Amino acid sequence: MKNTPALSLYIPEPKYRPGDTPDFSDLNVSAAGVVRRPDVAVNSSEIHDLAFTLIRVLDDKGDAVGPWDPKLDVDTLKRGLRAMLLTRIFDDRMFRAQRQGKTSFYMKSLGEEAVAVAQALALDRDDMCFPTYRQQGLLIARDYPLVMMMNQIYSNEQDPLKGRQLPIMYSSKEHGFFSISGNLGTQFSQAVGWAMASAYKGDDRICAAWIGDGSTAEGDFHHALTFGSVYRAPVLLNVVNNQWAISSYQGIAGGDRSTFASRAIGYGIPGLRVDGNDFLAVYAATQWAADRARMNLGPTVLELFTYRAEGHSTSDDPTQYRPADEPGAWPLGDPVNRLTKHLIARGVWSDDEHKALVDELTEYVKAVGKEAEKNGTLGNSKLPSVKTMFEDVYKEVPPHLRKQRQELGV
Amino acid sequence: MKNTPALSLYIPEPKYRPGDTPDFSDLNVSAAGVVRRPDVAVNSSEIHDLAFTLIRVLDDKGDAVGPWDPKLDVDTLKRGLRAMLLTRIFDDRMFRAQRQGKTSFYMKSLGEEAVAVAQALALDRDDMCFPTYRQQGLLIARDYPLVMMMNQIYSNEQDPLKGRQLPIMYSSKEHGFFSISGNLGTQFSQAVGWAMASAYKGDDRICAAWIGDGSTAEGDFHHALTFGSVYRAPVLLNVVNNQWAISSYQGIAGGDRSTFASRAIGYGIPGLRVDGNDFLAVYAATQWAADRARMNLGPTVLELFTYRAEGHSTSDDPTQYRPADEPGAWPLGDPVNRLTKHLIARGVWSDDEHKALVDELTEYVKAVGKEAEKNGTLGNSKLPSVKTMFEDVYKEVPPHLRKQRQELGV
Amino acid sequence: MPMNMIQALNSAMDVMLDRDPNVLVFGEDVGFFGGVFRATEGLQKKYGLKRCFDTPIGEGGIVAVAIGMGAYGLRPCVEIQFADYIYPAFDQLVSEAARLRYRSAGDFWAPLTVRTPYGGGIFGGQTHSQSPEALFTHVAGLKTVIPSNPYDAKGLLIASIEEDDPVIFLEPKRIYNGPFDGHHNKPVSPWANFPESNVPEGYYTVPLGKAARVREGKDVTVLAYGTMVHVAKAAADDAKIDAEILDLRTLLPLDIDAIVESVKKTGRCVIVHEATRTSGFGAELSALVQENCFYHLEAPIERVTGWDTPYPHAFEWDYFPGPKRTAAAMRKVMEG
Amino acid sequence: MPMNMIQALNSAMDVMLDRDPNVLVFGEDVGFFGGVFRATEGLQKKYGLKRCFDTPIGEGGIVAVAIGMGAYGLRPCVEIQFADYIYPAFDQLVSEAARLRYRSAGDFWAPLTVRTPYGGGIFGGQTHSQSPEALFTHVAGLKTVIPSNPYDAKGLLIASIEEDDPVIFLEPKRIYNGPFDGHHNKPVSPWANFPESNVPEGYYTVPLGKAARVREGKDVTVLAYGTMVHVAKAAADDAKIDAEILDLRTLLPLDIDAIVESVKKTGRCVIVHEATRTSGFGAELSALVQENCFYHLEAPIERVTGWDTPYPHAFEWDYFPGPKRTAAAMRKVMEG
Ligand SMILES: Cc1ncc(C[n+]2csc(CCOP(=O)(O)OP(=O)(O)O)c2C)c(N)n1
Ligand SMILES: Cc1ncc(C[n+]2csc(CCOP(=O)(O)OP(=O)(O)O)c2C)c(N)n1
Ligand SMILES: [Mg+2]
């Protein structure tokens, strides 16, 4: 043996497991308003620091402070609040619908609603989105009919995806919402291709893609950054760091060693790290990145630092792998509460109005739920003809599939 | 249309194409000796700057200067010079052998010999290497028998790989040289696994892997950095930036937007950018990274900045895609010449000795060549029995392969 | 001790972690959590962080790292969370793990086992239901194993981990808890009610490359594996046909002798799998049977398979090649 | 105008770049250099940087970007430098391109064409010789095309680029310059000496899904594609057997009618491909033939294929299923 120590293998572990008392007081959180806002035309090499701080606008009192304040009008803020609340109430109902056996599966976005909703509002209505399964807020903010979402979740006779997809794997070209795959990461690099196509055509529509902290480990993440950088594709590459990937904490994806925003540096792409629970910060950073893209300055990586306040999906119980009170201990608060506080601080919103809105949306979701259930729920629905199972594999049904359809007798 | 400019697609291009006069005077080259050498135990977040400069030791006069001078004894330097020269002379002969129809294919490492040779000497003899096809210098520096290399290249009856592999896809576990795949990038992440295994076993052997600038675009590169970072694997991740990937310049892999060393930053891995034609700099940086690995401080990314002075392989003509005089215009010189100059400047070497060494090695390679050719050349050799074609697919030949062997009548 | 398939697989890894310090178990969520199907539950606690751990979500990286470990001398047993997610690792499996021994003329090899749940019937939709086994059988250098019950699952997994060749170990997730026979409206009886749940606690192996005759019969040979073994049994009962059912257990190497012997006896053959039909493993089986038993065949070989479409969420039972279609095929070959 | 296969492929891309501004051509080294096999030579010069360009060496990225472009409305035609290097893109092809239309119920689709040289016979060793076609035929949603001569190459490539479904377009690189018949010690006559090199300069298509009867005969049907079409012809001549040879041209969709018609006529069938045997496309062909022509078959169907090993550099001609082995199989089915 040599005169060196024995090597030893390191396996990262989260700080807290069930039974521990979570304490995030040493989490390095920049104060609201302190991070500089460079000109959108800045060279990426001059803003490496922005990948290591946290862009925040809303302070503890609910005031919007600092250079990143997007100075939004009250209407936009209220639209945002409404869409976030609607997303949350919708999630809640659908989660319960799954528990009631009305469908096979559901995934909430609790605690992360600001990501999809603020980004949807900061982007143009016809910009293209390549989301993951946790950006239902995009559809809601873009006024996709809730009943269509439910029809999809129930795989019922009005399901626009004809009963083919797992619940929440929506698709709506009309709403600029790319078909969700189920395979993690794959859409991230596809978005770069869409953006390249838009640039090739001299179009003015840009593109945005989302990926989870855990999924950044897929090769597709690297392809997205490489191709995006090389061809300066007009695309926003959003990493939603909600701290968890099913049961694995973000350190298993490398998050303990550097920030996900800093991945951008090696590709010469600007990387911004943003308080993902701060509606205004998310909006402002998205706008900054979108402006860059529109000016042919290429992609931006945005790390949206947030927290997955619920289980991964209806299939897991998070208290098996993290403390039950961890969501409550998370120091960056709740995006809905923070925006509400801001509106109240601005004097344009009140507890009563809030309560009324919650009631209204709850009633609305309930009513839509009834409407959707009229079309049936999973296994209790007049589905489209079984014939449709053989369609859309190809543009036209080829002979061998026609034969198989006949074999099935439909 | 919106009030924004039309998007446009950007396609990167190299500065010079055939017919242009190459001029690299604006290449940002740090002076020798100016880059700081941090303690090996430094936190990677404190040395981001080292990913954007160029660690150089040999100055224009051939003197070794600055903190990265590894202060090598003359014997080691002469061993290095000899191994580089031998590699070059070997390459030259094998290239011509291909042209003479003695084999199907060959790839030189002209101009890049310092990478493999200096690294082989800086690593321990039993450290494990996961090379690409351009690290033949590793085998030569580790005294792998030249005749075995030729036997492999000729796929002859003494070929240790039994005629199965394309020329130069060597394998020698005994020499710590992992089987070369032919598929780019794949071995880069495998090396991380080897290093993890060594760490798991409390071994003291570390591991090194190589990848070309072009191949960094593969997902495997990302997997190597991700897994390497997460588990702090004792591995050196070398990017050989020789400016070209067949006909594509390094900008097609993203090299115009940031350095390849800087890819490390986003993973919390130290990234060093090193003058790859400077034997001493390569040695010193390798030693630094190896020391880190041995101290359980995890991986290091080394970008070895060099130039592929010849065509990609015997299959291409580089003057079709770059100026014929570009290799001559490359400002970082030739690694053999630079080390020779240093030795002469130190007064331990002379032109006469150099010439004698070249002659000796040329004769040696010629003699080995004759020996190898006695074992046959491709298509002119008593190969091992055709039976062997069915062996080593599995540890034992399974029934269906036995049957196929019988079908072939062998 | 009665075990369901998950418990049997867990026990196999437990036994091997205990016997051989070179065995490591890792994959997405397999460490502290014990895997989304709980197959590695308790192993991290018992053997420590370094023997059983979580990985980044990069299947290509997981397999690459396992290959490197294998080259060092370890025996990694990795989990790919769903077989539908094995494709990002396809290059590492096909170009690397499968070829390493050959291209290095025996200098290096990759003794890894890739466990992955496959198959449908759990309302998983197109990305939690696939059966990619045929792809791996086309790749020289890989072995492909599929158990159909707890006893075999444990014995085959131990044998796979001990193999010096890379093994793709596909677990029919629909029968983790009990032998689902395709009658999806009936409850599934748990494994504890069946003799195959009688799994020894300690070490034993079921050798790769040996089929099991799970039903003796003289009229028609049914070739099946995984979940379909149970569907085939139900179909034979439903159709009241004296079928001989072979559970292949290993697709590659294949127990061709057992197949040929049976088909020569019955003169008829039905092949059942859940994967899409075209170029599925049924094609290879059909080709082999006709090559080896041509003069004994009394009717065309029938394939009962998933359709050549993705696996649709709500049409699951129209897609699944259940007992009805299997029985119909048996009747058809009997008439042929 | 006489063209070899490379020129014909180049002409197809030229025609399509000219006709349709939504067609883009890209891949490793395909821009300025014109591709390592020169298939895209001159296209960047003629159509500009943005229509034909180099890509990073990341096959998964190339295909992903092409899918995204397809979703936007372009028609990318990408090159994978060797079919052996398509595996890093396997997930994007199998999980994404193939399923996009289905899973979105027709909302999105991926009209991309992936050109890639495949097959051996050029001393390329295990990583420049593979024939992975069977893998793609197992994937619902992909089409798989393989031309065997310049005329078809151009017409099929144009048809593929115009397809709204993803097409894997495999180019038998051994016959780029002339119809190699497997007699490797004889020089290959250039395409210019054959009528199939008579390629119109302008637009035309050869439809997907139609086989070509390249030799009429009554004794045995030979199913082949790519290089093997020429090997089969030579073998029939060598063996002096009145073979009917079908050049399949498209593996999926397959011209099953042409196959069935021929086999019913001859009563005998030999299948030839260069890929490894087990679960190769020959298995599917064999299964289909026996399913459709069982009562017409007079002898077991024979498969002549590459062995189930990697493609060995120096044993190339022992591996390659040449005319000798093909002729032997023909004779064998004639005796059967
Ligand atoms: C390629 C692939 N591998 C594995 C999975 C299984 N899986 C589904 S979600 C998930 C965790 C993803 O975590 P993250 O990316 O952080 O996203 P989040 O769920 O937190 O939004 C895993 C492993 C998958 N769907 N696809
Ligand atoms: C996966 C894969 N894709 C493509 C190729 C074809 N190919 C061989 S070498 C090469 C260029 C590699 O360039 P680089 O990584 O810079 O290494 P260098 O040759 O300069 O040392 C290409 C594209 C391959 N061997 N493997
Ligand atoms: Mg997450």
Ligand SMILES: [Mg+2]
């Ligand atoms: Mg290079």
